[in-house]
Structure formats: structure tokens, C-alpha cells
Amino acid sequence: MLFWCILFLGCQPTLIAEFEDKPVVTCYLDAGETPILNIGKLIAFRDDAQYSSQDVNDLAIIITDETAEIDFALINIGEGNYENAALIAQANHTYSLRFDYDGQSIYATTTVPDAPEGVEYSAKSIGVMSPKTRNTPGRGIEVTWSNDDRNFYIVEGSTTSVQPIQYSYDEDEWPVKCFKLDYTQGNTATLSSAQFSYYGYYEISLIRIQTEYVVMSQGSSNTSTSLEDMRGNIDGGYGIFTGINRVRQRVNVYKESSPV
Numbered sequence: 001m002l003f004w005c006i007l008f009l010g011c012q013p014t015l016i017a018e019f020e021d022k023p024v025v026t027c028y029l030d031a032g033e034t035p036i037l038n039i040g041k042l043i044a045f046r047d048d049a050q051y052s053s054q055d056v057n058d059l060a061i062i063i064t065d066e067t068a069e070i071d072f073a074l075i076n077i078g079e080g081n082y083e084n085a086a087l088i089a090q091a092n093h094t095y096s097l098r099f100d101y102d103g104q105s106i107y108a109t110t111t112v113p114d115a116p117e118g119v120e121y122s123a124k125s126i127g128v129m130s131p132k133t134r135n136t137p138g139r140g141i142e143v144t145w146s147n148d149d150r151n152f153y154i155v156e157g158s159t160t161s162v163q164p165i166q167y168s169y170d171e172d173e174w175p176v177k178c179f180k181l182d183y184t185q186g187n188t189a190t191l192s193s194a195q196f197s198y199y200g201y202y203e204i205s206l207i208r209i210q211t212e213y214v215v216m217s218q219g220s221s222n223t224s225t226s227l228e229d230m231r232g233n234i235d236g237g238y239g240i241f242t243g244i245n246r247v248r249q250r251v252n253v254y255k256e257s258s259p260v
Contacts, residue, residue, distance in 0.1 A: 021052045023101045025232075025239035029089035030246065031112050037061065037097070039080045042238070052102040056080040059099050066109075067093040089243065091115060097241045106236040112243030113208045116153065118146035119247045127256030128165055128193055139193040141251065145206060147187040152209045155189045156180040157251070161200030165253075183214055196253045207246040216240045 027037040039056040061074040061082050067090070074082035089095070089112050097108045122142035143155060158178040166175065175197035181189055189206075196202060212233040232240040 021050065021054070021102065022104070023054075023056070023106060023234075023237040023239075025097070025106070025108065025234050025237055025241055027097065027239075027241045029095055029110065029112050029241075029243040031089050031091045031115065031244070033089060034083055034085055034087055035063075035089055036077075037063070037074060037082045037241075039082070039101075040239075054102040059101065061097070061099040063087060064096045064098070065090070065093055066096055091245055095241075095243065101237065104236050106234065108234045108241035110210060110212065110233065110241055110243045113151070113210060113245050115245045116145045116206045116208050116247045118144070119206055119249070120144050121249060121251070124249065125252040125254060126191075126193055126196065127254050128196065128199070129256040140195075141191040143189045143191060143204075143206060145187050145247075147185070150185045152183050152185055152211070152214050153189075154181060154183045154207050154209055155191070155204065156207065157191070157195065157202045157204045159198050159200055159202045159253075161198040161202075161253075163199045165197055165199060183209060183217060191251070199253050199255055202251045202253060204249045204251050205246040206249075207244050209244050210242050212240060212242045213244070216242075 021041065024040040024042060025037065026040070027035055029035045039059060039061075041051065041056060057076050057078065057080060059076070059082070063072045063074060063084070064070070065072070065087075072084040072087040074084050076082050091112050091114055094109065094111045097106070099106050120143070124141075126139070126141055128139075145153070147153065156179065160177070164174050177198065179195045179197075181191075181195075191204065216232045216239075232238060234241060
């Protein structure tokens with residue numbers, strides 16, 4: 001499964017005047033994939049915060065494919081994660097989530113959108129001579145797609161390469177292996193050479209997202225510490241339960257030869 005650079009909401013610290021223990025849900029229904037749902041607890045910066053005894057690894061969680069009218073009981077796989085291998089997210093299907101947390105009902109719903117269409121790349125490889133040339137203006141790859149309805153999209157990339165462009169003897173200081181551009185309602189995005197930190201192949205995804213993802217991204221990117229910014233589309237809790245659909249493309253980042 002492609003490494004996700006999309007925000008992860010479990011165990012999110014927050015500063016609030018009143019604290020109530022509620023679950024934080026993170027689940028992306030990626031078309032064609034089995035989703036993993038994570039349940040976390042809020043962490044309040046207060047010594048007198050009262051937590052329930054609810055174990056996040058002992059929940060009866062159901063995801064229903066409302067379109068096909070099929071219930072999927074999720075199985076705990078540890079660390080607050082749940083899945084059901086029989087559940088494969090389908091485009092244009094609506095899904096609902098429900099479970100009880102400390103006696104309270106939690107509910108959410110979403111629809112998996114269509115895949116992006118008309119996707120084209122100006123190039124499928126890019127040469128980088130050195131760390132300095134990663135920031136050279138005009139060096140990049142243009143991604144375009146059809147978007148007459150002004151839907152929301154994001155572009156992300158990841159690599160498994162072990163050859164960083166800017167080498168460090170300390171692997172703990174190597175650059176991250178993924179990136180994510182800001183969401184857009186347009187039909188074009190530029191992959192600057194500065195986005196790529198490793199030589200080798202990157203998997204680039206153009207992803208169609210839903211409004212709840214945009215709302216959550218807006219709340220997570222500001223400086224507020226209000227729980228309202230984490231509310232997302234979870235009725236009775238916090239976080240996000242959302243459908244996405246993507247088109248993948250491999251892009252080769254190679255070491256460009258120095259000019260003679």
C-alpha cells in the first residue's frame with residue numbers, strides 16, 4: 001500500500017477549556033483498496049482531564065456499503081487499527097461507519113468519488129544534477145486533468161529509494177520520502193524538482209477528494225487549538241471518514257550529468 005502523506009489525526013494533542021473524552025477517527029476509503037480505520041484518543045494538556053475506561057482496541061465497528069447493502073464488521077489488528085479484508089472500496093458507492101464509544105453512538109458517512117480523468121504528464125522523468133539544481137526555476141513536471149465540475153484534487157508522491165539527492169551519513173537526518181501538494185479545484189499542478197529528495201522512482205498519485213477532506217485540511221493547517229477544527233464529518237467524535245480515488249504514475253528522478 002502506498003505510504004500516505006495525508007494528515008494522520010489519531011492521538012491529537014489539543015488545548016481546550018472543557019475536555020470530553022471522545023474518539024478520533026481516521027479512515028480513507030481508497031477505491032480498489034481495503035481501508036484501515038484508526039481510532040485514537042485525544043490528549044489534553046490538563047492534569048485534571050478525565051478519560052473514560054474505553055479501550056480503543058475493543059470496539060465493535062461496522063462499515064456498511066449502503067449502495068450494495070452489505071455490512072462489514074471490522075477486526076482489530078492492534079494499536080487502534082481495524083480492517084476487514086473483504087471490504088474493497090468501490091467508486092460511486094456510499095459507505096457509513098458506526099460504533100459505540102463509552103456508551104455514545106458514533107456515526108459518519110461518505111461516498112467514494114470517480115477516478116480522475118484525462119490525466120497527462122508533461123514528462124515522466126526529471127533530471128537533477130545536485131541539491132542546488134533542485135530549486136532551479138522552470139525545472140519540473142506539469143500534471144493536467146479534466147475538471148469541468150471543479151471537484152477537489154491533490155497530488156502526492158512517495159518513493160522507496162535509498163539514494164537521497166542530498167546525502168547525509170546519519171540516516172536519521174535523511175529527507176522524508178513523500179510529499180503532498182495543496183488541494184486544488186483547478187486542473188493542473190506542477191511537480192517542481194524541489195519536491196523530489198531522492199534519485200530513483202517515485203509513485204505519483206493524482207487524487208480526487210471529497211469536501212470533508214478539504215474541511216479537515218483547513219482546520220489542521222491553521223493555528224487554532226479548538227476541537228471544532230478537528231470535528232470533520234464524525235458525528236459524536238472527531239476526525240475524518242472519507243472516500244478518495246486516485247490515478248497513479250511512476251516518475252523517474254535521475255542524476256543529470258554535468259555540462260561539458
